[in-house]
Amino acid sequence: xxxxxxxxxxxxxxxxxxxxxxxxxxxxxxxxxxxxxxxxxxxxxxxxxxxxxxxxxxxxxxxxxxxxxxxxxxxxxxxxxxxxxxxxxxxxxxxxxxxxxxxxxxxxxxxxxxxxxxxxxxxxxxxxxxxxxxxxxxxxxxxxxxxxxxxxxxxxxxxxxxxxxxxxxxxxxxxxxxxxxxxxxxxxxxxxxxxxxxxxxxxxxx
Amino acid sequence: xxxxxxxxxxxxxxxxxxxxxxxxxxxxxxxxxxxxxxxxxxxxxxxxxxxxxxxxxxxxxxxxxxxxxxxxxxxxxxxxxxxxxxxxxxxxxxxxxxxxxxxxxxxxxxxxxxxxxxxxxxxxxxxxxxxxxxxxxxxxxxxxxxxxxxxxxxxxxxxxxxxxxxxxxxxxxxxxxxxxxxxxxxxxxxxxxxxxxxxxxxxxxxxxxxxxxxxxxxxxxxxxxxxxxxxxxxxxxxxxxxxxxxxxxxxxxxxxxxxxxxx
Numbered sequence: 001x002x003x004x005x006x007x008x009x010x011x012x013x014x015x016x017x018x019x020x021x022x023x024x025x026x027x028x029x030x031x032x033x034x035x036x037x038x039x040x041x042x043x044x045x046x047x048x049x050x051x052x053x054x055x056x057x058x059x060x061x062x063x064x065x066x067x068x069x070x071x072x073x074x075x076x077x078x079x080x081x082x083x084x085x086x087x088x089x090x091x092x093x094x095x096x097x098x099x100x101x102x103x104x105x106x107x108x109x110x111x112x113x114x115x116x117x118x119x120x121x122x123x124x125x126x127x128x129x130x131x132x133x134x135x136x137x138x139x140x141x142x143x144x145x146x147x148x149x150x151x152x153x154x155x156x157x158x159x160x161x162x163x164x165x166x167x168x169x170x171x172x173x174x175x176x177x178x179x180x181x182x183x184x185x186x187x188x189x190x191x192x193x194x195x196x197x198x199x200x201x202x203x204x205x206x
Numbered sequence: 207x208x209x210x211x212x213x214x215x216x217x218x219x220x221x222x223x224x225x226x227x228x229x230x231x232x233x234x235x236x237x238x239x240x241x242x243x244x245x246x247x248x249x250x251x252x253x254x255x256x257x258x259x260x261x262x263x264x265x266x267x268x269x270x271x272x273x274x275x276x277x278x279x280x281x282x283x284x285x286x287x288x289x290x291x292x293x294x295x296x297x298x299x300x301x302x303x304x305x306x307x308x309x310x311x312x313x314x315x316x317x318x319x320x321x322x323x324x325x326x327x328x329x330x331x332x333x334x335x336x337x338x339x340x341x342x343x344x345x346x347x348x349x350x351x352x353x354x355x356x357x358x359x360x361x362x363x364x365x366x367x368x369x370x371x372x373x374x375x376x377x378x379x380x381x382x383x384x385x386x387x388x389x390x391x392x393x394x395x396x397x398x399x400x401x402x403x404x405x406x407x408x409x410x411x412x413x414x415x416x417x418x419x420x421x422x423x424x425x426x427x428x429x430x431x432x433x434x435x436x437x438x439x440x441x442x443x444x445x446x447x448x449x450x451x452x453x454x455x456x457x458x459x460x461x462x463x464x465x466x467x468x469x
Contacts, residue, residue: 050323053238079252081318081382082244082276084259086269089376111375122269128375147375150271154322155237164266171267177244177276180258194220195227196345196355 010139020142024095031065034092035116036103037160056114059160062102064115067091067145072122074149083180090117090124092146096131099144109144114151116165123168124148213396217348218313221391222247222281224346225315225360228337229277234329236275243330248278248318275321275330283314287390300352303399308349308392315360319367319383327367327383334385338362349394361388 036059043053067090074089092115099109108129115124130145153172160166170176232243290310297304317334321327341359348356367383408422421443426436 045325048324050325052323052325077256079255080272081248082272082274082278082320083246083248083250084255085272087271088269116268120269121267125378127378149376149378150269152322152378153270153273154275154326155239155241157237164268167266168268168270172270172273174241174244174273174275177273178242194223194346196347 010136012138016138016140019137020095020097020140023142024098027065027093027095027098028063031063031093032117032119033061034064035118035160035162035165036060036062036109037114037116037165038103038106039110039112039114041112051112054154055157055159056165057157057159058105059116059162059165060103062094062098064092064094064146067093083177086150088122088150090122090148092124092148093143094146095143096141109146115146115148116162118164121164123151123165125151211396215349215394217391217393218281218284220346220348221313221358221389224344224358225281225387225389226279228342228344228360229279229317229334232277232330232333234275234326234333236326241275243275243277243319244273245277245279248280275319275326277317277319277330279315279317281313282316283312285312285314286310287312290390298349298352298354298394300349300397302351303397305397306395308394311391311393313389313391315387315389317383317385317387319385321381321383324369324381327381331365331383331385335362335365346391348392356392359390361390362386363388 037056038058038060039051040055040057041051041053042055043051045052072088072090074087076088077084077086079085080087094109096108100107103109108131109126111126111128113126115126116122117124125148126146127149128147130147131141133145134141134143153168155169155174158166158169226245226247229245232245233240234243235241287310292307292310294307296307298307319327319330321330338360340363341361343357343359345355346358348354348358363386365383365385367381369379369381370377371379404426406422406424410420410422423441423443425439425441427439
């Protein structure tokens with residue numbers, strides 16, 4: 001059975017545009033400026049389905065609305081298997097039209113791209129892009145909802161031109177983590193006092 | 207009562223260090239760079255970790271969740287190993303004392319390998335597995351003052367990994383390798399110090415009347431090392447008489463003769 005054609009709730013273009021304008025205005029009023037950093041995947045392993053070589057070299061400033069306005073989500077700062085971890089999550093809402101205007105190289109936000117939130121110096125990774133929430137206001141989708149988690153640094157190259165973002169390669173490098181974890185202590189103690197490598201070193205060569 | 211005196215030989219701590227040292231220098235190719243995989247002993251104090259990672263809360267460092275790849279390990283269990291038991295009375299002798307035989311134990315370890323990419327996990331684990339067949343023997347100086355170094359086998363019991371790639375998109379994929387090891391170690395009991403007899407007292411009595419005739423006391427003066435000269439003070443007590451002292455300086459090898467004389 002067809003819907004009643006005397007009531008047009010889903011195809012009125014002017015009404016849709018009005019709602020979209022109001023949405024953009026609300027995000028500009030109550031939102032925050034973020035840096036959108038697209039992932040440049042230079043080499044991909046198609047067997048295992050993961051990037052071998054990933055770079056982040058471009059940046060776009062765009063306004064977004066933090067859906068959880070009182071605090072970040074997730075368990076926060078925790079002690080995990082590999083020491084201290086910050087498991088903050090956040091859902092960011094961005095206008096579809098504004099996204100196309102600002103980030104011209106992309107049709108939509110992509111999972112794997114990054115968002116830098118300067119206010120708390122947090123670097124988020126987009127886990128999922130929800131495009132149907134809110135669900136068809138007057139028959140049109142106006143926003144993307146980006147489900148994000150703090151980024152896990154994996155030695156990727158950063159060359160965005162923003163100094164504080166690009167410094168991540170040195171601030172969170174493996175060498176820094178090794179220093180923090182007192183990794184060298186294990187090595188020094190064992191060689192001096194504990195392990196007897198006099199006769200047979202299992203890691204030696206011949 | 208096990209032992210009134212505290213004793214501790216760092217045996218378990220040394221085993222932790224030896225285990226950590228096995229995996230301390232693993233390098234892999236990641237994102238076009240050669241990197242060293244961080245390794246740490248996991249059950250550290252929380253405040254230590256927190257202060258190490260965030261000495262300043264308001265610094266200019268960009269906040270990320272963590273850095274991977276990374277490895278961590280922990281000792282999970284210590285259990286008696288009856289298969290390697292030897293006679294308890296086989297005493298161990300050191301420079302200053304001796305002790306009953308050491309006791310065989312096993313210490314279980316778990317090594318965790320956290321990676322962002324499956325490829326990195328393969329690169330790390332492939333550098334570990336070839337050394338364990340299924341054991342790798344490491345010589346540990348577990349009682350250096352007794353001149354004891356022990357070949358400790360670290361046995362790889364299992365290597366498994368868990369990939370959380372299902373469920374919703376709230377969390378990204380995580381990969382965690384878990385390698386279980388058992389170290390066959392020994393723990394040592396308390397040391398029994400053996401001291402020199404310095405004073406002997408002999409009461410000489412008449413066999414028939416059982417009256418005391420005289421008392422002989424031999425006393426060795428203080429000395430620091432057994433190689434030093436000793437002064438033996440011999441004292442004879444006759445009933446009703448004042449004691450008469452005779453000082454004899456003797457070499458250590460002569461001391462034994464003097465001792466015989468007192469018996």
